[in-house]
Amino acid sequence: MTVTIDKNSGYCFGVEFAIQMAEDELANEPTLYCLGDIVHNSMEVERLHQQGLRxxxxxxxxxxxxxxxLIRAxxxxxxTYALALRNNLELIDASCPVVLKLQNRVKHAFDTTNRQQxxxxxxxxxxxxxxxxxxxxTGNRSIIVMKEEDLDQIDxxxxxxxxxxxxxxxxxxxxxxxxxxxxxxAAGGELTSFDANDSICRQVSNREPALTRFAAQHDVIVFxxxxKSSNGKALFGVVSQHNARSYFVENDEELDEAWFQNVGSVGICGATSTPMWLxxxxxxxxxxxxxxxxA
Structure with missing residues (x-):
């Protein structure tokens, strides 16, 4: 049986940057606070906890x-930044540059379209x-949608x-x-008043076709x-669609030996929040x- 790790899987730039910033700080500080899980991976969170990340x-x-x-990716x-000023907090800002650019685009769009209702x-x-x-x-005034029924909130x-x-x-x-x-x-509106912005990170979207090919190359896929990873849920959906024998695990303890009986090849891949060591x-x-x- 051959076991192959997908070379395109693992941390995206933003997550890798945040973890490196945390490790750099912890090399000189016994404790560093992080607002929320630095990455949606419990094994990596525990590893950094042992180094002093709280x-x-x-x-x-x-x-x-x-x-x-630390502000995560x-x-x-x-x-949050206003609170930091009031409480004299030094922010180690590891926000992903792609996310920061999108925040600016959303702010500009809100300021522009707000005048036009x-x-x-x-x-x-x-x-x-x-x-x-x-x-x-947007001052928490945007409309968040995930499912078709969420669109009922929109005028x-x-x-x-x-x-x-x-x-x-x-x-x-x-x-x-x-x-x-x-x-x-259907509402009699004008499509010219609709502006759709594909703001998905290309490091993320480019993984979908690569994972499609990877999933088809192996008898069994372990993702x-x-x-808690939103990206993990989305990418597992891609591999499971192209390989029915795909299994989602958080760590090696969740593996089932029955999955690998009489199997020629196993492919291992992961989310943008999955460390290569795991x-x-x-x-x-x-x-x-x-x-x-x-045999």
Whole structure:
């Protein structure tokens, strides 16, 4: 049995940058606070916890003063920066440049369309950290949509500007765009008042065709990701669509030996929040299973 790790899987630039910033700070500081999980992967969060990274929530942030706080790759709304000024917090800002650029685009679009009674719509997961940061650019007045029924919140007789969370599925975004166009037409509105912006990160969207090919090349696919990862859910949907024998695991302890009985090749891949060391650990465990398989 051969076991192959997808060379295109693993951290995107934004996550890698945030983790490097955390490790650089922890090399000189015993403790560093991070607002929310630095990455949606419990194994990596635990590894960094052992180095001194402490994950905090927004209520804890309110109580902190005179210390350093890491802003993770997902970005933050304006009120977080205002609070940091009030509490004399030094922010180690690891916001992904792609997310920061999108925040600026959302803010500019909101300021422009607000004068025309327009609406900002974000295709993304409600409650997700990146979506909260984007919504903050509109004073929390954007409309968050994930499913078709969420579109009921929109007034289709008024201008609509659509953006996407950077880690969502490209296919899902264009399906949402199509549904909005249908509803505008049905409401008697003008499609010229609809501005759809494909703001999905290309490091994310380019992985979909590569994963499609990778999934088809192996008998079994093991997809490694934290279950809280929005990107992980989207990419696992891609591999499972093209290989029915695809399995989602958070770590090597979740592997089932039955998956690998009489299998010629196993492919291992993961989300943009999955560390390469974890995929290697999964690969090593599968190789051990393969060695003891009956011929």
């Amino acid at each position: 994950i905090i929530g927004r209520e804890q942030l309110q109580e902190l003063h005179d210390c350093k706080v 997902h970005g933050e709304p304006p009120e 327009g609406q900002i719509v974000i295709y993304g997961e409600p409650g997700h950290a990146e979506v909260a940061g984007l919504n903050g650019q 289709f007789t008024r201008p609509v500007t659509l953006f996407s969370q950077t880690t969502k599925s490209t296919k899902g975004f264009y399906r949402m765009k199509e549904l909005i166009e249908e509803r505008i037409t 490694v990701s934290g279950r 995929m290697q650990r999964v690969a090593d465990r599968i190789a051990q299973i393969g060695e003891v398989q009956p």
